[in-house]
Amino acid sequence: MAADPFYIAIDVGAGLGVKIGLFAEPFTQIGTDLLRRDRFDNDYQRFVACLLQAIDQVVREGGKTMKDVRAIGIASPGLFRSDGTYLLPANLEFLTGHNLKLDLARQTGLPVVIENDANTGGLAEWSVLRTDLLYWVFGGGWGGAWIDRSGTVQFPAQDWDGDDRSLHYTNEPGYAIPLDKWTLKTLFYQYGASFDRFQQIVIEDLLLPDSQLTGPNGDPESIRAETILSGPGRCRLFRAVVGDDNFYERFLDIHETDQMADPSVAGEHISKLSMMRVEAAINTDRLFGRILAQATQTMFRQARQNGLRDGLPICLGGKPSYALPYFGPSAQGRLGAMGIMSYLRPSTIDERGLNANLVGAAVLAEKAANES
DSSP: OOSSOEEEEEEEOSSSEEEEEEEEETTEEEEEEEEEGGGTTTOHHHHHHHHHHHHHHHHHHTTOOGGGEEEEEEEESSEEOTTSOEEEOTTOGGGTTOOHHHHHHHHHOSOEEEEEHHHHHHHHHHHHHOSOEEEEEESSSEEEEEEOTTSOEESOOBSOOSOGGGSOTTTSHHHHOEEEHHHHHHHHHHTTOOHHHHHHHHHHHHTOSSSSOOOGGGOTTEEEGGGTSSHHHHHHHHHHHHTTOOGGGGGSOHHHHHTTTOHHHHHHHHHHHHHTTOHHHHHHHHHHHHHHHHHHHHHHHHHHTTTOOTTOOEEEESGGGGGHHHHHHHHHHHHHHTTOOOOEEEOHHHHTTOOHHHHHHHHHHHHHHHHO
């Protein structure tokens, strides 16, 4: 065993590429690099070869050798089999059926562990707070993890059989939690918006063949929670609340107005409008918060049966979570009225300026090394 152990952390992203970090411990990052996606062009064998080269480069630039590295942790979007094989890689179809964990272990001779990136983000939060917690990450969808006091992911979605009922709400909240359409119609009406309009916006954006959205298990009476509770969901919610009223455009410049249909940047502009007390944005965030509280109540009802305690912290990550000051009061007030005493809080990892997926992957690596 090396006198001063080091760990490799890998964050397989569905965007620009793969981040690689060298850590002395989960919060001491020695070096980092980005393996751009265009270098391997969705070819798995080339991907592995390029990743090994990037790992070696990060280690050498950190003044170390592979002999100093004790283990490798990987954070990745998607679902896995229990042996680490990719089952459903989100937006990374070229990884389907491959076992990156096993291939890197064979090539490096090191213990390697792989986990869904929402779960690794939760482990990163746990490594700071050292208590049981819920971790929610908002982006293109809504992912989550329930971490117990010992730092174990509860109900990871491994070996999924394709049945939505097999997914635990704490692990795949956006995908598995249903939102009742009649309840949504009432809530939308309270904020001067039309759920039917929202539904049509989603259908047109996603080019869906059906005339209505369906929820888990194809339920026609519900929709999946992440349809609303995500970055794109908040953007579409704003469009539904605004309707044909373009008054909000007075508070944006022409470039910002042109970007309001792009979820990757529109969220920042909606937050700007909320800060300026523009009614359409305020109502959007109030509605977002109310619906988040409704989904949270559904989650707690299921998870309490499995031992989830009231009052545990709920840490939020992902770019849309930066809007917490705007949708948080509505969500928190409603949660309190429902008897849920947990508080929404920003990610402790984000507050420290660290990458939650890399930190969580380093935590995984440290665990793997200690268990080997």
